[in-house]
Amino acid sequence: MELVRVPSLKTPENFRKHLATLGVELPCDDNIETAASSPLAQPVRNTSINGKTIGNRFAIQPMEGWDGTRTGGVTDEVLRRWTRFGESGAKLICGGEAMAVRPDGRANPNQLIISKENQADLAKLRQALVDAHRTRYGAADGLVIGFQLTHSGRFCRPNDKRLESRVAYRHPVLDKKFQVTSDAQVFTDAEIKELIKAYVAAAQVAWEVGADFVDIKHCHGYLLHEFLSAFTRPGEYGGSFENRTRILREIIEGIRASGNPIEIGVRLSGFDTVPFKPDPTRAEPGKLGPGIPEDFPTPYRFAFGANPLNPLEWDLSEAHFFAKLCVDLGVKILNLTAGSPYYNPHIQRPAAYPPSDGYQPAHDPLINVAWQIQAVRQIKAKAPPQLIVVGSAYSYLQEFLPMVGQAVVRQGWTDMIGLGRMVLSYPALPAESLEAGRLNSKFICRTFSDCTTAPRNGMVSGCYPLDKYYTGRPEAKALKEIKKAI
Numbered sequence: 116m117e118l119v120r121v122p123s124l125k126t127p128e129n130f131r132k133h134l135a136t137l138g139v140e141l142p143c144d145d146n147i148e149t150a151a152s153s154p155l156a157q158p159v160r161n162t163s164i165n166g167k168t169i170g171n172r173f174a175i176q177p178m179e180g181w182d183g184t185r186t187g188g189v190t191d192e193v194l195r196r197w198t199r200f201g202e203s204g205a206k207l208i209c210g211g212e213a214m215a216v217r218p219d220g221r222a223n224p225n226q227l228i229i230s231k232e233n234q235a236d237l238a239k240l241r242q243a244l245v246d247a248h249r250t251r252y253g254a255a256d257g258l259v260i261g262f263q264l265t266h267s268g269r270f271c272r273p274n275d276k277r278l279e280s281r282v283a284y285r286h287p288v289l290d291k292k293f294q295v296t297s298d299a300q301v302f303t304d305a306e307i308k309e310l311i312k313a314y315v316a317a318a319q320v321a322w323e324v325g326a327d328f329v330d331i332k333h334c335h336g337y338l339l340h341e342f343l344s345a346f347t348r349p350g351e352y353g354g355s356f357e358n359r360t361r362i363l364r365e366i367i368e369g370i371r372a373s374g375n376p377i378e379i380g381v382r383l384s385g386f387d388t389v390p391f392k393p394d395p396t397r398a399e400p401g402k403l404g405p406g407i408p409e410d411f412p413t414p415y416r417f418a419f420g421a422n423p424l425n426p427l428e429w430d431l432s433e434a435h436f437f438a439k440l441c442v443d444l445g446v447k448i449l450n451l452t453a454g455s456p457y458y459n460p461h462i463q464r465p466a467a468y469p470p471s472d473g474y475q476p477a478h479d480p481l482i483n484v485a486w487q488i489q490a491v492r493q494i495k496a497k498a499p500p501q502l503i504v505v506g507s508a509y510s511y512l513q514e515f516l517p518m519v520g521q522a523v524v525r526q527g528w529t530d531m532i533g534l535g536r537m538v539l540s541y542p543a544l545p546a547e548s549l550e551a552g553r554l555n556s557k558f559i560c561r562t563f564s565d566c567t568t569a570p571r572n573g574m575v576s577g578c579y580p581l582d583k584y585y586t587g588r589p590e591a592k593a594l595k596e597i598k599k600a601i
């Protein structure tokens with residue numbers, strides 16, 4: 116496949132023509148609208164969060180940094196990232212980064228841990244973000260901050276590069292990939308009850324340091340997402356939809372029973388598919404093969420949001436039930452994403468250049484961007500109106516991100532647009548698009564995937580190609596060597 120590079124399209128008209136050739140339905144305006152006419156500048160009025168109305172339609176997506184202390188505390192790198200989030204102008208910090216509720220649930224030995232021991236650090240981190248926002252904009256009105264709570268399940272590497280996976284159930288494809296070899300790695304019901312207490316304790320820390328909400332991570336194949344697809348698990352946490360969502364209910368009940376009034380959000384992979392791998396027959400020197408599905412059994416009973424008879428197709432029926440359940444449980448923010456960065460990254464993080472453990476795109480990544488936007492549209496259309504819905508995977512749109520973002524918000528396909536990678540390379544994008552109506556192409560994320568490849572190889576995450584803070588680091592050189600070796 117000869118990939119058409121997004122910057123080569125130059126104008127919204129060409130971009131729309133290209134979308135049409137792909138058969139992709141995505142609206143794109145002719146210009147970036149500035150405040151106050153921009154749909155992206157409008158406050159989110161569905162509901163309030165901790166008494167606040169979110170001040171605009173830009174959300175910063177959670178992004179784990181691999182750069183905390185070995186005990187899960189905050190470092191200068193983490194402070195810098197959160198300060199830049201505060202300066203961005205986005206009014207919703209939708210989790211900051213995944214914070215482990217227990218040390219054994221870390222995806223890397225330098226992930227933040229949300230605990231009493233780290234409470235002072237986390238308070239400083241939140242304050243740094245608020246101060247940066249206030250310094251840049253004169254006030255922090257309408258700024259809403261959440262902390263994302265996680266257990267990494269199948270992807271745990273709490274001590275070093277070694278996997279120490281814990282899972283919801285035995286998986287016919289992923290067990291081999293993530294070294295799950297024994298039933299002892301499956302969480303028992305009793306262990307889940309203990310884990311729920313850790314979520315409740317973490318939410319208490321979040322409240323005490325001033326977070327407006329906690330985001331209970333149910334996405335990307337991490338533990339609670341895996342429970343949503345625990346169709347084959349016996350007992351009270353597997354099988355029926357009611358059982359597979361029991362953990363969420365029990366965490367929220369626990370938070371409320373503890374007297375903690377913190378607001379609640381959930382990040383959900385609204386659809387998923389089977390694991391993918393590079394096609395070995397089409398690899399070229401210096402280039403992995405394009406992604407193809409791993410062999411999988413049917414009916415496929417191992418994905419939330421996939422059609423069991425053809426799991427390459429989505430089935431959003433349970434996502435609709437989930438959105439309704441969220442509202443019944445008092446959840447106010449549903450941040451939708453898809454798939455997993457570990458086993459089908461083209462779905463989760465559309466990119467022109469794959470991470471070191473990924474594969475070349477088998478088709479134009481705009482198709483995957485559109486899947487996420489369309490899935491959000493469908494889920495939002497059936498969700499109760501008070502639920503604040505956030506969409507993901509906008510970074511690959513590059514120069515056209517604000518034009519597409521404002522169009523989908525105007526049409527009510529989503530309440531908010533979330534920025535992931537783009538905000539690592541170009542944190543000023545929300546402010547510059549709303550204030551000046553144009554972007555600085557020097558900082559636009561080109562989806563080089565270094566922010567994923569670096570941590571996959573044990574280095575801190577960051578935008579090595581475009582953020583000078585990382586360009587000069589020794590890791591940048593090491594990263595080049597790794598990419599060359601691949």
Ligand SMILES: Cc1cc2nc3c(=O)[nH]c(=O)nc-3n(C[C@H](O)[C@H](O)[C@H](O)COP(=O)(O)O)c2cc1C
Nearest residue numbers: 176177178179212213507508509510534535536566
């Ligand atoms: C370096 C990096 C770390 C990430 N860490 C998290 C995380 O901690 N929690 C989470 O829910 N998503 C995480 N994501 C996924 C992003 O939030 C987002 O869904 C994804 O990058 C797609 O959005 P984008 O196209 O704007 O980058 C991470 C992404 C990147 C690039």
Ligand code: SF4
Nearest residue numbers: 560562563564566578
């Ligand atoms: S390393 Fe920078 S340019 Fe590459 S994907 Fe990450 S944020 Fe984008």
